[in-house]
Structures are given as structure tokens and as C-alpha cells.
Amino acid sequence: MNILYYLIPITFCIVTFFVIAFIWTVKTGQYDDLDTPSQKLMIDDD
Numbered sequence: 001m002n003i004l005y006y007l008i009p010i011t012f013c014i015v016t017f018f019v020i021a022f023i024w025t026v027k028t029g030q031y032d033d034l035d036t037p038s039q040k041l042m043i044d045d046d
Contacts, residue, residue: 025031
């Protein structure tokens with residue numbers, strides 16, 4: 001039972017970190033253009 005006193009705050013910190021990282025990636029535009037990178041492989045630059 002004592003382990004829960006350690007696991008709950010650690011889990012909260014990890015979840016908070018991933019939420020902040022996700023919000024940061026959305027604000028910096030990481031997910032703006034999802035189609036072009038896959039189409040760039042098909043473009044021939046001859």
C-alpha cells in the first residue's frame with residue numbers, strides 16, 4: 001500500500017510531461033501538413 005504514495009505522484013508527473021510535450025508540438029506546427037511528406041517520396045526530381 002505504501003508504494004501507491006510513490007507511484008501516484010510519479011505517474012502524475014509523467015502524464016503532465018507528455019501533455020505539455022503534446023501541446024508544445026501542436027503549437028509549433030508539427031502536425032500541420034501530414035500529406036506532403038508522404039508525397040515527396042513519389043516526386044521525381046530528374
